[in-house]
């Protein structure tokens with residue numbers, strides 16, 4: 117790339133062509149967690165669509181309080197404030213459309229075969245390149261606001277990937293053999309997510325679920341899901357309207373597993 121690929125507001129907004137997402141951008145060289153910043157801004161009334169990005173996070177976090185690590189300047193670390201009129205139990209749809217938007221954007225920008233691994237991972241060639249962490253604040257049973265946190269591992273050469281995650285994680289540049297414009301990818305994620313978010317607002321949820329399943333590396337496969345105290349094995353048949361995975365276990369029963377229950381999901385032989 118000719119110019120440094122810095123995640124600056126002007127560059128992100130240049131030719132972005134979205135109506136809501138990214139109309140305000142706040143960028144940090146380093147922060148604790150972009151989700152924490154966005155949650156605090158949303159609580160103080162910051163408008164929907166505000167995007168917080170950082171080159172580095174010292175307290176980046178993923179699902180189930182796992183750490184989200186990313187060397188300075190290599191990744192997309194982004195959090196968006198959304199204010200949908202939905203009930204708390206429906207909020208899972210935002211994680212699903214976040215993962216679908218990332219997978220589709222990776223396909224469009226890099227032509228890599230990106231898929232969604234339930235509930236919130238995006239994988240390429242069987243390894244994780246992205247995760248989505250949705251956090252919300254509610255009033256009564258309604259969502260007051262949501263923050264969608266997106267981490268994408270973009271430009272880390274294979275030789276720099278930590279040995280302990282080499283089997284399970286990768287970067288887009290490691291898969292492609294060359295760097296990818298983080299700005300172009302983030303812009304495409306914002307466009308893809310906005311398109312889907314509009315459908316949530318119009319309550320066209322069925323179409324979104326169908327598209328999610330088409331991008332899914334989980335539905336239709338044999339899986340092994342680790343829960344807190346036991347392991348379930350079987351065929352992942354579908355996700356239901358709450359975003360839970362329906363697994364036909366080997367005895368023939370259908371088990372419903374929620375994202376909160378699942379500690380780990382793996383392909384099973």
Ligand code: BTN
Pocket residue numbers: 148149150151152173175176177178179180182184192193194195236237246247248249265266267268
């Ligand atoms: C996961 O895979 O469990 C989700 C990872 C989400 C990481 C992103 S990076 C930007 C935002 N800020 C955070 O602290 N986490 C999310």
